[in-house]
Each structure stands twice: as C-alpha cells, then as structure tokens.
Amino acid sequence: MPNTNKIRLAIYIFCSLIVLSSAAQSILPPLIEWHGKSESLIAKTNDPWITAAEKSGFVTTPDYKETMNWIKKLADASPLLTMISIGKSVEGRDIFMIIASTEKNITAVALKKSARPLLLAQAGIHSGEIDGKDAGMMLLRDIAFGNKKSLLDKVNFLFIPILSVDAHEHSSAYNRPNQRGPQKQGWRTNAQNLNLNRDYAKIDTKEIRSVIKVINEYDPVLYMDIHVTDGADYQYDITYGGIGKQGYSHGIREWLEHTHKIFVDKDLTANGHIPGPLMNAFNDRDFSQGNLVTFGGPRFSDSYGDLRHLAAILVENHSLKPYKQRVLGTYILLESTLKLLATSGQTLKEITRKDKAERIAKIPTGWKIPQIQNEVSFDSRTAKKETDANAGVPDSMYLLGIAAVIRRSPVTNSDYVEWLGKPETKTVPDYKSTQGIDFITRPKGYWVPASSIDVIERLKIHGIKMEILKEPREVTVEMYRITDHVFEDDNHILQPFEGHIQVTGTTKTETRKQLFAAGSVYISTDQPLGDLAMLLLEPASKDSYFSWGFFHSIFQRTEYIEAYIMEPMAKKMLEESPALRKEFEEKKAADKAFANDQNAILTWFYSKTKFYDDRYLLYPIGREL
Numbered sequence: 001m002p003n004t005n006k007i008r009l010a011i012y013i014f015c016s017l018i019v020l021s022s023a024a025q026s027i028l029p030p031l032i033e034w035h036g037k038s039e040s041l042i043a044k045t046n047d048p049w050i051t052a053a054e055k056s057g058f059v060t061t062p063d064y065k066e067t068m069n070w071i072k073k074l075a076d077a078s079p080l081l082t083m084i085s086i087g088k089s090v091e092g093r094d095i096f097m098i099i100a101s102t103e104k105n106i107t108a109v110a111l112k113k114s115a116r117p118l119l120l121a122q123a124g125i126h127s128g129e130i131d132g133k134d135a136g137m138m139l140l141r142d143i144a145f146g147n148k149k150s151l152l153d154k155v156n157f158l159f160i161p162i163l164s165v166d167a168h169e170h171s172s173a174y175n176r177p178n179q180r181g182p183q184k185q186g187w188r189t190n191a192q193n194l195n196l197n198r199d200y201a202k203i204d205t206k207e208i209r210s211v212i213k214v215i216n217e218y219d220p221v222l223y224m225d226i227h228v229t230d231g232a233d234y235q236y237d238i239t240y241g242g243i244g245k246q247g248y249s250h251g252i253r254e255w256l257e258h259t260h261k262i263f264v265d266k267d268l269t270a271n272g273h274i275p276g277p278l279m280n281a282f283n284d285r286d287f288s289q290g291n292l293v294t295f296g297g298p299r300f301s302d303s304y305g306d307l308r309h310l311a312a313i314l315v316e317n318h319s320l321k322p323y324k325q326r327v328l329g330t331y332i333l334l335e336s337t338l339k340l341l342a343t344s345g346q347t348l349k350e351i352t353r354k355d356k357a358e359r360i361a362k363i364p365t366g367w368k369i370p371q372i373q374n375e376v377s378f379d380s381r382t383a384k385k386e387t388d389a390n391a392g393v394p395d396s397m398y399l400l401g402i403a404a405v406i407r408r409s410p411v412t413n414s415d416y417v418e419w420l421g422k423p424e425t426k427t428v429p430d431y432k433s434t435q436g437i438d439f440i441t442r443p444k445g446y447w448v449p450a451s452s453i454d455v456i457e458r459l460k461i462h463g464i465k466m467e468i469l470k471e472p473r474e475v476t477v478e479m480y481r482i483t484d485h486v487f488e489d490d491n492h493i494l495q496p497f498e499g500h501i502q503v504t505g506t507t508k509t510e511t512r513k514q515l516f517a518a519g520s521v522y523i524s525t526d527q528p529l530g531d532l533a534m535l536l537l538e539p540a541s542k543d544s545y546f547s548w549g550f551f552h553s554i555f556q557r558t559e560y561i562e563a564y565i566m567e568p569m570a571k572k573m574l575e576e577s578p579a580l581r582k583e584f585e586e587k588k589a590a591d592k593a594f595a596n597d598q599n600a601i602l603t604w605f606y607s608k609t610k611f612y613d614d615r616y617l618l619y620p621i622g623r624e625l
Ligand SMILES: [Zn+2]
Pocket: 126, 129, 227, 228
C-alpha cells in the first residue's frame, strides 16, 4: 500500500475511533463552560508527582494497575502514607486502602483508640463514577509533597481509591452514556453483576464485607461514599449530604446539615463550584414538580451509616459536568471535610456517642412523605414513583436549575424533556419522606436459631454483638406467623433482584416456649447496633433478611396426611366440638370454592390437629420482650 494510502487509512481509523468514543458525548445536553479557583490545584506538567488524570488534562483516568502502582510509589516515598489491602475481590484483585496519618502507631486498634477524628472516604463503589479516585490521588500527593500536610495535624484519613475493583477493569467508552468523561469508565455492578450500593444490609459481596470490616475495626467518625449522578440537569456540579430528617441518628443529622454542609458549601463556592443538596426529580424527568429525597433503607451506604449511628455522606457529582470540574470539586469537598474535622471532629464524636446510646422504644421500619398518605409512594427497588396531583404541600427549595422544554417525540409519540443549557432559577416543592411508618416495638433481644447460619454469619460481619448458646435453651418468646405473603414480581412474573427473590408478608404474633439448639444466638437490642439488628431481623423491614429471601424454606409445608385417615378424624372432631362445627358451616357458607374442594376441607381440618406442621409459615426468630 502506498504511503499516502496508509496515512489516509490511519486517519480514517483514528477519526472513526474519535466518533465512536464521543458518540454519547455529542448528544449530551449543552456544556456550560466552567473555570474556578480550584484549577490552581492541578499539578504543573513538570511536577514529578503529577497524576495520570492531570497529565491527560482530565480526559482519561488510569486503570487499576497504573493507579495502584502510582499510589504505592507515593506511599513508599512518604512517611505519612501507608497502603494496605483490606480484602480481595472475587477475581482476586486487592482492594487497597491508604492510611494517611502523622501518628506513629497506625494499626486499626491504635487509630480506633486515637483521640483524633477519623475520616473514611471511598471512591468507585460504582466504578464508572470514579471522580473520587483521581481527586483523592491529588489530595494525597499534596498531603505528602505539597502544602497540605497540616490537614493531618489533628485528623486521620482513610481512603479507598477503588472499591469495585473488578468492575473498574470492565472499562469502556460505552458504559455511561449520560456522563461527560473520563473517556473510558468502569461498570456499575461488580464481577458477580451485583450492585454494591444495594448490598449494605444483605452483604453478599466481598467488597462491602471488606468495607464493613474497616468500619468496625477503625471506627471512623465520618464515612463518605463518592458517586456521580445520572438523571436531570441542573446548575449544581456537586451535590451531597446525609439522609436528612428521615432516619435514626438525630444528632448526627443536625451536625451534617447545620455544621458540615454549611462549612463545606462555603469552601466549594469560594473555589468556583456550585454545591447543592441531593437531587431527584419528583416526576423522574425534570423539576417542574419538585425535588424528592427518600430514605432508601440500609441496603444503601448512607442509610446504613445512619442506622448504625455513623455520620455518612453520599456524594453525587453531576454527570453532565466535565470530568475536570467534578474531580476538583471532590478534592475541595475532601479537603474541606478534613479541615472541619480538625475543629469540629470532637463535637461530632460526642454527638455520635449520644446517638449510639439512644434506645428508642418504637422505631419505624419505613418512611413516607408526610401529609400524602398512600398517595405518593416510592419503590427504592424499581425507583418507580406513584404521584398524585392532589399531594399535600411540601417544603419548598430555591432551585438552581437549567431551562428545559417538553417536546413531542416522533419516535415514541410521547413527551420528552430537552435541556437547553441555560441557567434558570426558581422555587420548587421539596418532598422528603420524613414520616416514619410500620413502627416496631423494641424487644429486649432476638433469638436466632442455629439453623439460620447465613443470617448469623452476616450479623457477625455487621459487628452486632451476640451471645452464642453452648447448651440448648428453652425460652419464652414472641414469634411471627406469616399470614399472607407475596413474592416480588413484575407483572406476575417472578423477578430476581440482586440475586434474590424478595418477599413481603403480613404477620400475627404467637407467644411460644421455644427450644433453641446449641449454636443459636441471642442478640440484645441494648447495644449501639440494636437499631440495625431490628431492621435486619423484623420481617416488616424491606431490608430484613426475611424480605431478602433468607427464610424461604418456611414457605414449604412438611409431612402430610392420607384422606382415609383424615376422613374419620374430621368426623370425630365435628362430633366432639360444636364450636368447630359452627365454624366449619360458616366457612362453607362464606366460601363456595372451599365448600366444593375436598382437599381444601381436609387440609383445613388437618391444620386444626396436632399433627399439622407447626413450623409452617413460622418465622424462626424469637423476640424476647
Ligand atoms: Zn453511583
């Protein structure tokens, strides 16, 4: 091939690649030009510790190997940084964490005991949303060799650069169509196709088990989980916060809203960023009907933190803002949080101690938007919302929005939103699910039978304290009988979610003398993780092990009786009990299908004998009152 043709071919291939990789970028809503003071944080090209993202002008992000090699080199060169593995993924990759501290002893035991407040921040739980990794690398570099060492004078810092390590290497230019950079992004779910930010209650994954181990062993005072949104357009480039009024840690919530948010927003604004609260379009499309913030339940990092009385912040950078802007905003957020902890960390520690000491007599297992009972619901599983035009009056918020028009689609013949890229500020309703529902009275404790091995294992990993029976013990407990249950389905087709078939049920209580075998455990609710234990063990809770399907075997009846035995037995039962006869006649009169179903009738009589399977539909965990 002549040289000119080779060059033409090379140019053609090069251009095709650009077209392909920017295919999604070119159809994104208009880009708003941004410059801010935080740009001065970017290392000069001759800086020996320039990060890969900085070197590329924030076009690309380094892969796992390049990231970890760079951090290892940095940690080897600095006495302030130590890199450790906190666990391995299913594909065998180490999940690394960097300990940044000026203390001599940096073991987990020592840092847990240390008077200094400890920040734990993690990036890449959804590895395509990787802003936190590149921000953290810059910040660690500036702590080690820049002018940011003083951040560690009074605070210790733990940083996980990539949590979903396998998914980070499942990288492509086609993973996140709604996001402006980096050029290639990791995948949302881990190698098992499980979403790590739905795994905090059921803890099926090694990644989340590793993080919870860190939380238990190091006892951070603040936990930060860094994401990037999808969804509607607005001016804010960085949105973050705790879970707000809904939740189980009232002192922590106040601190996050009235101390942290105010302090950090000021720093972000001074650096040219536009911080905002967590945003979800109420109608799933635009903000014409307002914003909606819900309590997702302990399957999510922020709700999980709140439930175990650990200040937890969810960070959602805005996917339509350029990568550079997002990384720099995250840097400021991390730096500002470390600064605040130096002055206010002791107060947060004290507040946390108080929240951990609370033993609320009745706690809700769910939350709804007040005033709008049964008219607005939100299913965190499907993210489907049911709205009602007559909904009650919520709070309002001053929204830094982006102008939009509703257009008619020639493709679907329906309306869709087009974002115009122009700032539009307006006041909109701000819905929050702050009203507790389905309250549960706090028992003294729970008895979990030895047979529930998967559940006991998980409760231990959460750090819930328990007494393990060495000998069998008979105790009087309250137990739930499931009276009605439905396996989660989608239009009557059973649909697994995160590898589980979920179930919801109604219950009635029975007081029973129950024998618990050796190996069974007793869990007192008089402990800091008592609230967490309740939401994991009460069937009414959407994130309980019952709801996640760990007790499906109770839905199967064992043993049966032959009709030739049941016939004379039923006849005898009717002769001996006029009350039973009355109940039987009434049931036949009320239920024609029953009256004409021999099997149903004999099963009905069978269920009233002592031969019937007593464990059928009996939730095996006992409540000690
Ligand atoms: Zn995410």
